[in-house]
Amino acid sequence: MPTHFFPPSRFTAATAPGGLPLLGHVPAFIRRPFDFVAGLPAHGDLVRLRLGPLDAYVACHPELVRRLLTEDRTYDKGGIVLDKAREVFGDGLATCPAAAHRRQRRMLQPAFHRDRLPGYAAMMAEEIAGTTAPWHDGDTIDVPAAMYRLTTAVTARCLFAAHERAGSLPVHASMDVITRGVGRRVMMPLPGADRIPTPGNRRFRRAQQDLKEITTRLIADYRAAGTDHRDLLSVLLSAEDEDGQGLTDAEIHDQVVTFLLAGMETTAATLSWAWTLLAANPAVRDRLHAELDTVLDGRPARHQDLPALPLTARIVSETLRLYPPVWILSRTVTADTRLGGHHLPAGATILFSPYLLHRRADVFPCPDRFDPDRWLTTARPAPGTYAPFGLGARRCIGDTFGTTEAVLAIATIAARWTITPTPGHRVRPTRSSSLSPRPFTATLARR
Numbered sequence: 001m002p003t004h005f006f007p008p009s010r011f012t013a014a015t016a017p018g019g020l021p022l023l024g025h026v027p028a029f030i031r032r033p034f035d036f037v038a039g040l041p042a043h044g045d046l047v048r049l050r051l052g053p054l055d056a057y058v059a060c061h062p063e064l065v066r067r068l069l070t071e072d073r074t075y076d077k078g079g080i081v082l083d084k085a086r087e088v089f090g091d092g093l094a095t096c097p098a099a100a101h102r103r104q105r106r107m108l109q110p111a112f113h114r115d116r117l118p119g120y121a122a123m124m125a126e127e128i129a130g131t132t133a134p135w136h137d138g139d140t141i142d143v144p145a146a147m148y149r150l151t152t153a154v155t156a157r158c159l160f161a162a163h164e165r166a167g168s169l170p171v172h173a174s175m176d177v178i179t180r181g182v183g184r185r186v187m188m189p190l191p192g193a194d195r196i197p198t199p200g201n202r203r204f205r206r207a208q209q210d211l212k213e214i215t216t217r218l219i220a221d222y223r224a225a226g227t228d229h230r231d232l233l234s235v236l237l238s239a240e241d242e243d244g245q246g247l248t249d250a251e252i253h254d255q256v257v258t259f260l261l262a263g264m265e266t267t268a269a270t271l272s273w274a275w276t277l278l279a280a281n282p283a284v285r286d287r288l289h290a291e292l293d294t295v296l297d298g299r300p301a302r303h304q305d306l307p308a309l310p311l312t313a314r315i316v317s318e319t320l321r322l323y324p325p326v327w328i329l330s331r332t333v334t335a336d337t338r339l340g341g342h343h344l345p346a347g348a349t350i351l352f353s354p355y356l357l358h359r360r361a362d363v364f365p366c367p368d369r370f371d372p373d374r375w376l377t378t379a380r381p382a383p384g385t386y387a388p389f390g391l392g393a394r395r396c397i398g399d400t401f402g403t404t405e406a407v408l409a410i411a412t413i414a415a416r417w418t419i420t421p422t423p424g425h426r427v428r429p430t431r432s433s434s435l436s437p438r439p440f441t442a443t444l445a446r447r
Contacts, residue, residue, distance in 0.1 A: 010341060011044075011045040011046060011061060011063075011064065011340030011341055011342070012044040012045050012046070013044050013045065013046040013047070013048070013340070013342045014043045014044035014046075014047055014048070015043075015047070015048040015049075015050075016040060016043055016047050016048065016049050016058075017043070019049075019050045022052070023052060024049065024050025024051055024052060025049045025050055025051060026051055026052055029049075029051070030431065033328075033431055034327070034355060034429065034435075037058070037327075037328065037353050037355065037356050038353075038355065038356050038359050040058050040060050040356065041060040041061070041356065041360065044060065045059075045060050045061035045064060045340055046058070046059060046060065046061070046064060046339060046340050046342055047060055049351075051080065054080065054349065055348065055349070056079070056080065056330070056348075056349040056350065056351055057339075057344065057348060057349070057350045057351065058350070058351045058352070058353070058356075059339070059350060059351070059352045060356060061340070061384075062357060062360070062363065062382065062383075062384030062385045063340075063384055064339055064340050064384075065352045065357060065384040065387065065391075066383040066384030066391065067339065068331060068339070068350060068352055069352075069384070069387070069390060069391035069392045069394065070383075070391060070392035070393075072098045072101070072392060072393055072394055073098055073334065074333065074334055074335065074337050075331040075332070075333060075334070075350060076097050076098045076331060076332050076334050077095060077096065077097055077098065077101075077331065077332070077394070078097070078330065078331060078332030078349075079330025079331055079332050079349035079350065079351065080330055080349055080351075081328060081329055081330035081351070081433065082095055082329065082330050082331070082332075083330075085433070088178055088181075088208065088257065089254060089257050089258050089261065090250070090253070090254035090257070091251070091254055092254035092255050092257060092258030093105065093108055093255060093258055093397060094258050094261075094262070094396070095258070101393070101394065102393075103241050103242075104255075105393070105397065106241070106242075107239035107240065107241055107247065108235070108236070108239060108255065108397060109397065110235055110239070111232050111235035111236070111239075111397075112397050112398055112400070112401060114400075116230070117303065117400065117401070117404060118303045119230050120158050120401060120404070121302065121303035121404055121408060122302075122303065123154070123157045123158050123161065124154050124157075124158070124404070124405050124408050124409075125300050125301065125302055125303075125408055125412070126157075127150070127153040127154045127157050128150060128154065128300065128408060128409050128412050128413070129300045129412065130153070131146075131149060131150045131153050132150070132412070132413060132416075132417075135417065135444055136444070137444065137445060137446040138443065138444065138445070139443070139444045140422070140441050140442070140443055140444075141419075141441065141442060141444060142439050142440070142441055143272050143275055143276075143419065143421070143437075143440055143441070143442050144268065144269075144272045144436060144437055144438075144439055144440070145439065147267075147268040147269075147271040147272045147409075148176070148264065148265075148268040150268070150271070150409060151263060151264045151265075151267045151268040151271070151405070152171065152175070152264050152268075154263065154267075154405055155259070155260055155263030155264050155267075156171060156260075157231075158231060158232055158263070158401075159231060159232045159233050159256065159259060159260070159263075160218055160231060160233055161229045161230065161231035171211065171214060171260060173207070174207040174208075174210045174211040174214070175207075175211065175260055175261065175264055175265070177203050177204060177206075177207035178204065178207050178208060178211065178257075178261075179261060179264075179265045179432075179434060180432065181200065181201075181203075181204035181207070211257065211260075212253060215252075215253045215256050215257070216249065216253070218233065219233070219237070219249050219252055219253070222234065222237055223237060232259060233252075233256065236252045236255055236256070237252065259398070262396065262398055262402065263398070263401075263402070263405070265325065265434050265436065266325035266326065266402065266434065267325075267402050267405050267406055267409075268436070269323065269325045269434060269435060269436040269437070270316065270319055270320060270323070270325060270402075270406050271406060271409055271410065272436065272437050273319050273322070273323040273437060274315060274316070274319045274406075274410055275419045275421070275442065276421055276427045276437065276440075277315075277318075277319060277322070277370045278315070278414070278419075279419065279420055279421050279442075280370070281370050284315070284370070284372060285414075285418075287311060288311055288312060288315065288410075288414055289414065289415075289447070291309060291310075291311045291312065292309075292312070292411055292414055292415040293415070295308045295309060295411075296411065296412075296415045298415055298416065299415075300408075300412045300415075301407070301408045301411035301412045301415070302408075303404070303408075305411070306404065306407060306408075309407060309411055311372060312407050312410055312411050312414075313403070313407050314372035314373065314375045314376070315372045315410065316403055316406045316407055316410065317372070317375050317403075318370060318371065318372040318374065318375065319406075320388040321358045321364065321386060321388070322358065322359075322368075322370060323355075323429070323435050324354035324355055324358060324387075324388040324435060325388070325434055325435055325436070326354070326388075326433070326434065326435075327353055327354060327355040327433075327434075327435040328351060328352075328353045328354075328355070328433065329351070329352060329353075329390075330349055330350065330351050330352075331349070331350050331351075331352075332347065332348070332349060332350075333345065333346055333347060333348040333349075333350060334346060352387075354386075354387045354388055355435065357384070357385060357386070357387060358385075358386060358388075360385075363381075363382075363385045364385075389402075415447070416446065416447055417444050417445065417446060417447060418444075418445040418447055419442045419443075419444060420442055420443045420445065421440055421441070421442045422440065422441045422442060422443065425440055425441070427440045
């Protein structure tokens with residue numbers, strides 16, 4: 001696998017074929033979103049789409065994506081994907097515009113300082129062990145649902161450690177409705193569809209209100225206690241900017257919702273895909289078991305075990321390559337500019353897809369093959385070629401948090417269990433903004 005990517009001297013631009021009158025490329029995008037997006041590089045490095053009355057441009061070449069993600073004043077957070085996400089997450093760190101990002105990033109960075117990671121990892125290990133304790137040999141489980149319960153418990157514990165039963169807080173149901181609602185809104189880019197008073201839209205608004213009430217109550221309790229509980233909410237409450245100003249309750253709510261989504265939905269999707277990939281590649285699974293038997297000898301994984309689990313870490317990296325949880329994102333062009341030598345007007349929406357980038361055969365040979373050992377040859381892919389957590393100043397602040405959770409979960413579970421998906425059922429992704437697998441069952445076998 002190459003460690004450097006040399007862009008061509010001239011980038012090509014084109015309009016995607018197959019657009020329909022009025023609707024443009026919306027039907028193709030809805031019917032087969034992953035195949036449709038992955039096929040765009042065949043038409044050009046910068047491809048124009050028609051999404052109903054809107055035009056959007058897709059950056060298909062890694063060098064264009066690198067520019068898009070590192071020049072964040074020219075290509076700001078916005079566009080059809082981010083605008084819809086902002087309706088839910090407000091101006092949290094993942095969705096706020098560039099003008100607010102620098103202040104927020106500096107205030108929140110202490111929450112993810114490496115000195116805090118061992119403490120978070122200890123909470124993760126306890127919740128992983130506790131969530132899987134009721135499992136029995138021969139049980140059949142809904143894998144995505146089980147992984148979602150696990151990541152909900154972990155995320156709630158790391159956010160709200162002071163709560164007596166953080167893992168049982170009623171955030172699971174609300175966040176499930178919200179994340180599915182965001183996915184539907186992103187995948188239906190026609191204006192106004194989310195304002196129709198359908199049962200789904202009413203459930204979405206009710207879940208938003210329920211989550212707001214939960215976070216409001218927790219923030220008030222924490223403020224009254226005035227104690228640092230070494231959790232994420234404590235850091236949010238104590239954060240101050242350069243002028244000594246803290247975050248308002250509304251700002252803290254937006255950050256909590258952002259952390260919940262990142263910690264629950266994305267990590268659950270990664271874990272679910274990992275079990276399907278390991279089951280389909282028994283030779284890799286056998287090597288994983290050998291590593292875990294040597295390091296763990298049946299006990300749960302701990303933070304200090306991470307350096308001794310290189311194959312487990314590579315399995316997480318390769319799963320994120322094949323199935324990046326956030327598979328498509330958008331930016332807004334803030335001023336007339338040129339990208340790859342081609343004019344983009346101010347206000348234009350430009351999309352990029354980690355899923356598309358990660359399946360380019362010129363960057364990742366045999367891109368559809370699950371091969372954790374491809375990461376032996378490059379620990380640092382060239383910028384723009386591998387972006388499950390973004391790039392540049394807007395790179396996900398919790399990337400190490402999330403990968404640590406995934407490695408600990410895979411190691412702890414695989415040390416004790418073999419998870420075999422039910423034969424004859426093809427695991428397919430949901431048509432959503434999050435690349436999660438549709439519900440599927442698997443059998444547990446105690447090792």
